[in-house]
Amino acid sequence: MFHCLDFRRAKLADPTRLPGEARKHLAACRACQDFARKVDADDKRIAAALQVAVPEGLAERVLLRARSRRLRPAWRLMAVAATVVLSIGIGLKTWLPAAHQDYARFAIEHVLHEPEALSSHRLADPREFGTVLARFGGELQAPVGKVRYMKLCPVPGGTGWHIVLDTEHGTATLLLIPGRDRSAGSVEARLRGFAATARRAGAGWYAIVTESPQSRDAIDALMQRRVSWRI
C-alpha cells in the first residue's frame, strides 16, 4: 500500500515526475497535497537561484578559441618581447619521464602550440593569480607582474595554468607543471628562438619562457625573490 511517507520520498526524489501510484495517492491525500505544494514552491525558488548570470560573450569566446585552434598551425607565433608560462597542476598523473630538462623544452613547445595566448587579453583578478600560486604551494610576497591572461591547460602530469604577465622585464608567460619528480635545481632549454628555465617548486615545477636568456634569467630571479615556495 502506498503511504504518505512513500509519497514524500517520491516527491523529493523527482518533484515533476511522480509515478502513477504517487499521483493516485496525491489526489486523495490533503496532507500530501500540502507537502507537494511546499516542495514545488521550494523547487521554483531553487530553479530561480540557479539561473546565475553567464559571462557576457561566453559563446563567442568558445567559438573564437575553437576557430583559432583549427586555423593556426602549432608552429606559428605572434612576436612577443618575453613569455613566462605558469601553470598549476592539479591532476597528478605522471606523464613525462623523470628527465626534468624535458619540462623546460615542454614549456617552449607549449608556448609554440598556443600562440593565441600571447595576443589575447584576458585580465585576471590578481587575487586569482595569488590563489592559483597558493594552490601550487607558492606564496606571493610581492607582485611579479600584471596578469594579462590566465587559462587552464593540459600539461604533463595533469592540468596546469598558463599565465601571461606584464613584468618589469617585459611580457612573460608562466607555466606550472605538476609532477612527482623531486630532482632539485633547475634546467634550461633553447628552441626556435626561445629560452626556458624550469625549476622545482611547490607541487611540481615552474617554467619560464622568454625570447632571450637575459629576460628569462631576470624573470626567474624575480619569481625566486617574490614567491615563497613550499617544497
Place this chain on the structure above:
Amino acid sequence: MLLSIGKHRTFEHTVRAFSADLFRFALWLCRDRFVAEELVQETFSRAWSAWESLRDPGNPKPWLMRILRNEHARLYERKRLDYCDEEIEDLAISDNRSLAGEFEIGQLIDSLPLSLREPFLLQTLGGFTCAEIAEQLEISEGAAMVRLTRARQALRGLVAGDDAPRRRRRGNDRG
C-alpha cells in the same frame, strides 16, 4: 568540404544553445566563475575533437554534460566518496519545512556535498530523469533517487539547523 561546413554550423549552433547551461552547471559544481568558464571551454574543445562520437546530434546536452563532469573530475582529484546509498525506503522524511529566503539558497546549495550537489544539479539544471542521472553517475536508479531525496532534505533541513523531527519540541514551544 560541405560536410565540414555542416559540422562547423552544427557546432556553432550547439555552442550558442548550450554554453549558458553548461556554465551554470560548471559554476555550481566548482563554485568559481573563472574555472567554470575554463571548464566550458575545455568541454567544447573536447566535444569538437570527438564530434563524430556524438550518438544523438538532436540532443547533445547529456553528452556535453558528461564531458564537463569528466573535465571537472580531471581538474580536481576526486576522492572516492564513502557514500552509503541506502534504499529509499529506509529514509525517514522529516516534517514539513520551508526553504530559506532566496538570498540564502545559493549558499545552501553550495553547502551540499558534491555527492548530493551533482545529481541535484543534473536534475534541476539539466532536466534529467532519475534514470538518466543514474546512468551519468554510474550508479543505480535507486541510489540516484536516494541522493536527490537527501539533497532536498538537506536543503530544507539546513534552514532550521537540525535534521531531527521536531514535533515534540514544537509541541512544547506552543505550550
